[in-house]
Amino acid sequence: MTHAHITTWVIALILFFIAINVNKKGNEKGFKILQMILRVMYLLILATGGILLSSIAHISLLYILKAVVGLWILVLFELILLRTAKKQPVTVLWIQFVVAFLLVLYLGLKLPLGFHLFQ
Ligand code: HEM
Known part of the structure; x- marks a missing residue:
């Protein structure tokens, strides 16, 4: 399931x-059209992330943080696209995007399922 999760995001x-x-x-x-397809992808990311979460017997705080930051990235995907389309400023959202992305990669790869780049 970690492979399906990685593929979707x-x-x-x-x-x-x-x-x-x-x-x-x-x-x-x-x-x-791309925005519509992306919304379907958000659901698949949520579903695969949710299945990963449900496969864990003892959910620690780090898992909850991983899921919350993952959710935050989905919100940022949507907000950045909406504001870019309306030609509104997006710098602050991009900064959040980079920080959240690095954090989610670190947490995802540190937590025990799938690959472990950071031990
Ligand atoms: C764009 C958003 C997301 C990105 C970039 C992302 C990234 C990752 C990465 C890199 C891993 C590690 C996979 C591995 O070690 O093989 C992972 C695992 C995981 N993700 Fe996500 N994720 C996202 C969204 C979500 C969401 C929304 C949820 C919760 C509903 C979630 C829950 C999980 C869980 C529970 C794991 C397993 C952690 C572990 O390795 O033990 N993710 N994710």
């Missing part, structure tokens, strides 16, 4: 950057 990340580019090029229809 990697696809979402790629689609997110494609959506930003498509928006820059002024292709509104393409942007809307």
Whole structure:
């Protein structure tokens, strides 16, 4: 399940950057379609993350933090796209995005399931 989880967020990340580019090029229809597909990806990320959580017997604070930061990234995906489309400022959201992404990677790879880059 960790592989399914990683696959879903990697696809979402790629689609997110494609959506930003498509928006820059002024292709509104393409942007809307990508936004819709991304919303389905959020559900898949939530589902795979939820299944991982439910497979753990003793959920520690770090797991809860991992899930909360994961959720925060999904909110940021959505907010950054909405505000970029409306040409509103997004610098603060991007800073949060980088911090949250580094944190979620660290926590995900430190916690016991799947790969362990940080012990
Ligand atoms: C874009 C958002 C997310 C990213 C980038 C992300 C990233 C990761 C990464 C890198 C791992 C480690 C996988 C491994 O070690 O093989 C992981 C595991 C996990 N994720 Fe996420 N995740 C996200 C969203 C979520 C959400 C929303 C939830 C909760 C509903 C969640 C719950 C979990 C759980 C429970 C694990 C297992 C932790 C462990 O290794 O023991 N994730 N995630």
